[in-house]
Amino acid sequence: MPLDPICKKIISDNTEYFSDYGGKSYYFCSPECKQKFDALEKSVIRLKRNLSEKERISFGKLKKDIIKPGICTLCGACAASCEYITIEDGAPKLVGPCKACGVCYYQCPRTITTEEGLIGSFRFAYAARSAIPEIRGQDGGVVTSLLLYALDEGLIDSAVVTTRSKEEPWKPVPVVAKTREEVLESSGSIYSHSMTLEALMSAIKQGMNSIAFVGTSCNIDAVTKMQKSSYGFLHLFMRAKVLKLGLFCMDTFSYEGIKAVLKSYGITLENVDAMKIRKGKFEITLKDGKQQILDLSEFDEYRSSSCRFCTDLTAENSDISFGGVGSPRGWTTVLTRSALGYEIFNEAVDNGYIEARHLTDDELERVLNLAKMKKVQMYDLNRRQKK
Structure with missing residues (x-):
């Protein structure tokens, strides 16, 4: 017995009200239901077909991501x-065959499926690397090259960056860099949180008016509030111009935690030349050239508690965002967001500081996939309770 797709009544297939669409017959209990179908459901079926050609998403994914965690709003969009x-017993329920067309998932107000929803608004996405031979930064060294260009051209008078402590190797120390040498010393990633806002305030108190600020999403968000909040320091008292350069960030770990894990493998931070997180691995390069690759899960207990609830992979409130995800090894993914960020980045390219090309669709898709993993943390209620 067929099901009326509009009112969901079970009816006889001998009904005089039916419509054929896409090689399938649909039956209705009344002319009103048939009219609604002809006006609305054809467009829905067309949407299903378009979505099915892009990605196979079943009701099971909606159930896993939205219904089981208990965040369904019962709006009835699916x-x-x-x-x-x-909708049965206070939850969506599948009562027939699922075609994995994805239409239910894409209509749900709780799912995040658009580029802007996942990584924020941006003008262009690039794969880039430094064109300056002396620069040896994380991935492509693009942030360092951009800072050097801005300093050389007088676009900034200082940059708030993070460097390594000389007393405690690899411990992050925020500094105000005013020279080429100080910028070069800050190249490379440190996976412990840096309190860069103190350095920003120090730069402002020193009379710096044009400052580049390098930080992860949480630090970038703090600067944004300082700029825009009615009680923000930059809004009320200090009129310094701040260029926000955001770093992709999935997690940070305590300095002591990183030190402890490496020590368990006989590695001292004094002997570490570089660190890199890639594809669930923590890659350690020693000063003698040897590499040690550890599972990222070994650092879980030292993961910052705030990172468990952060949903911003790409520093969405920055002028330009930079990260190693998406681009090939040795290159940096760059998202130009504001007009100022777009202009400065492209000027650095035109003046020979940076080499860049547009990110391919497949490369951007890798960024979106990781961003989606970060976004859904806000819905993972079981994880919140366990932690």
Whole structure:
């Protein structure tokens, strides 16, 4: 017995009200239901077909991501868009075959499926690397090259960056860099949190008016509030111009935690030349050239508690964002966001400081996939309770 896709009533297939679409017959209990279908459901079926050509997403994914964690709003969007979904016992339920068209998932107000929803608004996405031979930064060394260009051209008078402590190797120390040498010393990533806002305030108190600020999403968000909040320091008292350069960040770990894990493998931080997190691995390069690759899970207990609830992989409030995800090894993914960020980045390219090309669709997709993993943390209630 067929199901009326509009009112969900079970009816006889001898009904005089039916419509054929896409090689399938749809039956209705009344002319009103048939009219609604002809006006609305054809467009929904067309949408399903378009989505199915892009990605196979079933009701099971909606159930896993939204229904089981208990964040379904019961708005009925999924049931309205699919004749085989109904609301029973306070939750969406599949009552027929799932075609994995994805339409229910894409209508849900709790899912995040757009580029802007995942990584914020941006003008262009690039794969880039430094064109300056002496620069040896993380991935492509693009942040360092951009800072050097801005300093050389007088666009900034200082940069707030993070360097390594001389007394405690690899411990992050925020500094105000005013020279080429100081910028070069800050190249490379440190996976412990740096309190760069103190250095920013120090730069402002020193009379710096044009400052480049390098930080992860949480630090960038703090600067944004200082600029825009009615009680923000930069808004109320200090009129310094700040160029926000955001770093992709999935997690940070305590300095003592990193030190402890490496020590368990007989590695001292004094002997570490570089660190890199890639594809679930913590890559350690020693000063003698040897490499030690550890599972990132070994650092879990030392992961910053705030990172468990952060949903911003790409520093969405920055002028330009930089990260190693998406681009090939040795290159940096760059998202130009503001007009100022776009202009300065492209000037650095035109003046020979940076080599760049547009990111391919596949490369951008890798960024979006990791960003989606970061975003859904806010919905993972079980994880929150356990931690």
